[in-house]
Amino acid sequence: MDHGKNKEAASVLLIACSETDSNIYYASGFLAPDPYVYLSANGQSYLLMSDLEVDRARAQSKVNHVLSYSEYEERARKKGTASPGLAEVVHTLMQELDVKEWTVPADFPLEYGDAFRALGCRLAIKKAPFFEARAVKTPEEISAIQETQAAVEAALDGVIALLRRAEIKAGFIYAEGVQLTSEAVRQQLHLSLMGRGCIGQHTIVSCGIDGCDPHNEGAGPLRANESIIMDIFPRSVGSRYFADMTRTVVKGRPSDDLKKMYDTVLEGQLLGIERVKDGASGREIHEKITDLFEKKGYHTGKVDGRMQGFFHGTGHGLGLDIHEPPRISRSEWVLKEGEVVTVEPGLYFPEIGAVRIEDMVLVQKEGCRNLTTYPKFLEIK
């Protein structure tokens, strides 16, 4: 995917593994299992690749020049370094490019930072977001996110259908005679996602009190008449773009308290979505929701050493990473047209249950477009 906007004026130096570092993948478009070197200077971009990867990088990357690491190793040797390390080899190329200062990300490896400075290079650390352009999505990126989202909705739909068919016996849930567990439902979601080329990891299927810890993945039998949070956020293997959606359901009959809490979270979520638009303050949106929850009597704070109420952010950007700028939270952040953010308030009270509802929306000039089409309902009879 060519972003056509990745023009950073600064000269950039990245050394990272594109499998785990989205900045170098975004800049180079090249996926490899081991760290490699990316540079951009004077409007041109470069990769220094090992012999093993150089042909593939030439075919698959989107940089202007794929250079051979061993060739630059040889040049460094000729300049007098007997056994040049990576820093010396890269430095040979840096000198050829004749750049005064290199911009590196905050998580640039300290070892190489020290080495380049010792070689006389000036490094300017740029905090996240390293590539501002990553937050604002192109039409291709939005399509990629929507494609992943389609897999999310299909996977959830399979589970909802399963829960509809399921029976309740002695407070537990059975489908085709088998007791449903968090693990089994998660596995069904993961197989469905994989069937559509997406990898789900840490998918949350948490029942009742388990859900009150928002990052608890859930384990054991699912119980009827209790909240079941399903938070699904896979990555597409092909595009590498994530999607993210949460629904909370009850198989059977929710308590009145749980119903009221669900309605409150939904009201807060819709209020949040309504306020997302170009120029809106993430902090203000978050505060509107926390105010609503307080007003409705859901107080956030520690009880018996454990947080309850609404104690996470309202939303986060996503794309090549599952969590990336911007944020809708206590921190100040002004939303911009083209950003894709989640809106996912939740309420967590061990005595009632846990509710979180999450959609993914595209920030627009006036308002936003909801990229999530899955319906919202609490009860499954």
Added chain:
Amino acid sequence: MDHGKNKEAASVLLIACSETDSNIYYASGFLAPDPYVYLSANGQSYLLMSDLEVDRARAQSKVNHVLSYSEYEERARKKGTASPGLAEVVHTLMQELDVKEWTVPADFPLEYGDAFRALGCRLAIKKAPFFEARAVKTPEEISAIQETQAAVEAALDGVIALLRRAEIKAGFIYAEGVQLTSEAVRQQLHLSLMGRGCIGQHTIVSCGIDGCDPHNEGAGPLRANESIIMDIFPRSVGSRYFADMTRTVVKGRPSDDLKKMYDTVLEGQLLGIERVKDGASGREIHEKITDLFEKKGYHTGKVDGRMQGFFHGTGHGLGLDIHEPPRISRSEWVLKEGEVVTVEPGLYFPEIGAVRIEDMVLVQKEGCRNLTTYPKFLEIK
């Protein structure tokens, strides 16, 4: 999994995301989607966790103390820093621990490296392997690797059965009337792996000339009578340990040249496995194999600007990472009892095809134990 050997004398400071950084996961046993802080000093280990994660970290991590980030933020404020950043907050804890020098990994974030140094901390960068203990596997780790390997072998077995049932028409391969492609076979492998709780990514199913680029994942219809390399290296979701195996097969009739090349690679691989033992030199093993290939007439080098022959390492350690120390390659590395390494020579000649055969072995006092049980054969009639 408690390693029971993770006693590093130095005081360690790690700031990383355990989802992508195996050192912090190894040290803490705690998986979280965002970066967090790990310290060890005076035989005690610490996590500084956000309110959102602190309860889960207390339940799931294996450190001695899970501390609240916001509490240390408050302490930093009391000491006079108006809005303390992460470095100031961590520094408050560092001062309490009264340590002269902190050991950090080579890929420690430069931004924090600069910040801690500015606060007067001495940082000692330790090159990989950061935790030597990670290379030498405990019995639990070996079991975890074997469990992942069982999923690999089951997945491959499904594909081999499919290829046996398949028919050849006009040079292509059809199973149940459908033309087999790299993509379809990869998808079958991934679904089978997922069925056993493992995530396969970048699994290679590459036919003929595609296989001559060892990292080419393969695409398009599989052809009869040509080499098909299948390199399968998933991670277990539960244990997070990888396994790695490669087999090369031909559906139909391989050429005599391809058969000879297969036999040569197998001879080299067996010769390599035979030499793996505690104290053996990885470089010498690699050289034995390269010598054999040269002697048999398979010369390694560039032809028409493209590498052919045997131009990658013979093997690599694996565990929580797919590539970790030790190496069996041109670099010097002495193998140690308890390490798990691959032995995976290959030969790549565009005019003949590509062959790689890979097993995973456990280094022992005398020799090694092969953790791979899948048979080796070239032809599938």
